[in-house]
Amino acid sequence: MGVIDDRRNYSLRRMGELKQELSPAQKIAARKACVFASGSFGRLEASDHSDLDPCIVALSDASGKSKLSLLQEIRLKSEIISSVERLSLPEIDGDGKYLGKFTSHGLVNEIGSPIDDSDNTFTTRLLMLLEARPIVGEDIFNTIKKEIVEAYWVDFDRYKNKFIPAYFTNDIIRLWRTFCINYEARTRKLTGDLRIKKKVKNYKLKHSRILTCYSAIIYLLSIYKLKNTVTQEDAMEMCSLTPLERLFSLRDRDRLKDSRGAVENLINMYENFLEMSGQDPAVLEKQIQDNEGYKREDYRFGQEMFSAINIIGSGNEFHRLVVV
Structure with missing residues (x-):
């Protein structure tokens, strides 16, 4: 077995452990949000030295506002940080400053907008599509990904x-x-x-x-x-x-x-x-x-x-x- 298989197996095992640890987070985020990992865990090539790069994405209501309240967001972040500590994973990078929360409305509707970069929705959107794996709320994760792709394919019917x-x-x-x-x-x-x-x-x-x-x-x-x-x-x-x-x-x-x-x-x-x-x-x-x-x-x-x-x-x- 080569290093690619070793890294993949390690990543899947640790992600499985993380999902179990995050059972309370599943209840907090239920029908409201998902959490995904990008970086080496998202690419399934993590090692003992790899830290987790988590991100929260909440569903939006009709007005574009997050369905996840501020208190729920705080509780969710606390569960993520505690789970990382319990599993003895390396500390989350940047003292947690990159553990952000975004909304489905922002990721879909800010494509190409002037605030796409400043809000960091641009990088988050692309990482979600290109190298992410869900650790909480997989159904919501897949729904938001589909909405983003449809936004990029908005002209498909004209040139299919x-x-x-x-x-x-x-x-x-x-x-x-x-x-x-x-x-x-x-x-x-x-x-x-x-x-x-x-x-x-x-x-x-x-x-x-x-x-x-x-x-x-x-x-x-x-x-x-x-x-x-x-x-x-x-x-x-x-x-x-x-x-x-x-x-x-x-x-x-x-x-x-x-x-x-x-x-x-x-x-x-x-x-x-x-x-x-x-x-x-x-x-x-x-x-x-x-x-x-x-x-x-x-x-x-x-x-x-x-x-x-x-x-x-x-x-x-x-x-x-x-x-x-």
């Missing part, structure tokens, strides 16, 4: 025989650019030991975040290549898969044999990344500082993803949209 998901794809690309900009803004002035931590963040960014965003894009490109259109059902299927599962799906399709080599390379390179990044943080920092086993794999991974995009896209209209 040759629909290119331009709206959605542009936002996925924007998410990758946002990750890059945020990384630069937070780390560009770091020096000394903090600069080594910056290199570690960069190493992880250029693997996990590239995979999250571009596994979705090459998956959608493959659907368009095979069907000359992309339906809402295709998008929902893509969103139900982890980033690695998208690669496995592409690798195993007989009609995409020309891209199999590039996709297999991506899987192997990502497995190497998981093996290296799963080490004790201090060991990983030293390896990257000494440049042992590092040697710019992040750039090679990006180059291989570029190759896969070009092979699968084959210069068609959707491929052109991704590039320009």
